[in-house]
Amino acid sequence: MTSYTAEFDDIPGTRVFTAQRAKAGYELNQFCMSLMKEANRERFKADERAYLDQTKMSQEQKQAVLDRDYNTMIDLGGQIYFLAKIFATDGLSYLQAVSTMTGMNIDDYQQMMLHGGRSPEGWRSIKDGN
């Protein structure tokens, strides 16, 4: 890992999409892109497992998609703008999908946003604790 990449790991609750992660997530993100076509969205919705089995994704990546576990998808090289094609297919907004990554329910997350969003305090640096 380069020092450039390592520095970002000091930021809590965050995975930046590095060139290394892009390589690891290539097949997952390609699957997401396939959902930009209406016909593929229909095929995926009809039988998710069968659709995923036609891709070159790892079993872990497939399972994370089936579970709609976005944090794990990101850990496995997914990037949110690619992953957005999955929650768009599910008919969810960014707000609805993003809230699932925070451990908050949608109402609490929405209330937090209406009250100015998540405060930076405590979310800047693991080593500095601020």
Added chain:
Amino acid sequence: MARITHGLTTSHIPAVGAAIDLGKTAEPYWKPLFAGYDWTKAWAKENVPDVIILVYNDHASAFTPEVVPTFALGCADQFPPADEGYGPRPVPVVQGRADLAAHLAEGLILDEFDLTLMYAMEVDHGLTVPLSLVYGQPDAWPTRVIPFAVNVVQYPPPTAHRCFMLGKAIRRAVERFDEDLNVHIWGTGGMSHQLQGPRAGFINTPWDTAFLDRLVKDPDSLAQLKHLEFVREAGAEGIELVMWLIMRGALGPEAEELYRFYHVPGSNTAVGHIVLQSVETP
């Protein structure tokens, strides 16, 4: 000769586009956000440029995992709206300005900015939401648009400094175009937001406010910011703010602030919007 007279920045939140497309702009949640653009809409009606150079980022629409151009210039005659998974937005096809784009390609590449040139490209909410916010829902956009896509999805994106220098090079290149054209430059995306992980929902209003102040008066200092500070202080997706520095670089050393708006929340995001006028220095 052509001149860049004005700059505009705005967030390009997809839910804002959906609210416009679905007729929800008067709903209590959205009303204050859209009201923040009323001044700009009136101003834009009186100040229609010949061309907008619209700096934005693609959100996995035109650019797949197969290709990641750092800077991509739209050289085509037309740019249709992309289907981002919900169907294409019901907005007009963007009409390009291929002769100026070709001129920019030549000028910028010879100025050592190694662009990717796009002769066929669909444009997503990053480009169309700003147009909708400023021009509403016309049958055709009132001006030509040259899309300028910047990678802010995969790290490393271009540095703030490189973006600022690119903006200056765009200004030089535009001024070498023979035809008398009034050109505006828009920078889009931001402000603070994070769409991933347990830190999602991150908003930093004091930092955003200082960024807006410095964008007007002290852009050189913003050009020194590292990616780490953007992510730490503005959230993972706040990195989009590097694109605002392309806009600012293209306005020249001095700019006058005509209008500013800031609002939380627009979905997951702090909405920031500013309109600047280039001040010609002798």
